[in-house]
Amino acid sequence: MRVEKCYFCSSSIYPGHGINFVRNDCKMFRFCRSKCHKAFKMKRNPRKVKWTKAFRKSHGKELAIDSTFDLEKRQNVPVKYNRELWENTVHAMKRIQTIRSRRQNQFIKQRLRAGKMLELKDDEKEVEKHIHLIEPKVTEAQVMAAAVAKTKQKQKQKEVEVVDAMDMD
Numbered sequence: 051m052r053v054e055k056c057y058f059c060s061s062s063i064y065p066g067h068g069i070n071f072v073r074n075d076c077k078m079f080r081f082c083r084s085k086c087h088k089a090f091k092m093k094r095n096p097r098k099v100k101w102t103k104a105f106r107k108s109h110g111k112e113l114a115i116d117s118t119f120d121l122e123k124r125q126n127v128p129v130k131y132n133r134e135l136w137e138n139t140v141h142a143m144k145r146i147q148t149i150r151s152r153r154q155n156q157f158i159k160q161r162l163r164a165g166k167m168l169e170l171k172d173d174e175k176e177v178e179k180h181i182h183l184i185e186p187k188v189t190e191a192q193v194m195a196a197a198v199a200k201t202k203q204k205q206k207q208k209e210v211e212v213v214d215a216m217d218m219d
Contacts, residue, residue, distance in 0.1 A: 051064075051065055052065065053065075054068070054080050055080070056068070056080060056081055056082035056086050057079045057080055057081060057086070057090065058081055058082075058086035058087075058089055058090050058096050058099075058102060059082060059086050059096065059101065059102045059103060059104075060096075060102065060103035060104065061082045061103070062082075063080055063081075063082045067082070068080055068081055068082050068083070069081045069083075069084065069087050071087065071090070110161070111161070112154070112157075113150075113153060113154050113157045116150070116153060
């Protein structure tokens with residue numbers, strides 16, 4: 051089973067799916083869906099259409115240059131069947147897939163880190179601008195001092211009430 055790539059959006063096309071377009075010079079164009087076919091007919095550039103792989107790679111949203119992509123390139127060289135070679139190839143494909151996914155995750159984290167830093171700087175500027183709205187942080191010592199002062203004040207009030215009560219008698 052051969053899984054082809056869409057000419058426009060680079061998504062995979064499984065057998066029995068998609069549209070084949072053959073130009074007058076016998077060049078084959080495979081499209082995964084009519085959306086890609088129509089965009090191609092309207093002469094749109096895949097690097098300028100935001101939902102395509104070409105756009106994401108050209109604008110630095112996805113990993114573009116990596117040695118793990120070399121295995122994916124199509125090789126039209128006939129090779130004599132060899133079971134050991136086939137097993138090694140399948141094993142290598144699995145290993146390369148894990149390496150690629152790890153590198154892509156690392157690339158995404160690195161890309162998002164820059165956005166987090168910008169967001170943090172914006173938040174700091176916002177805090178500096180509106181610092182007067184933020185109440186100062188109260189420490190435990192201040193809370194204890196306030197509680198002691200309140201109890202002293204209550205004791206004074208009781209003493210004053212007792213003295214006033216005695217004066218009235």
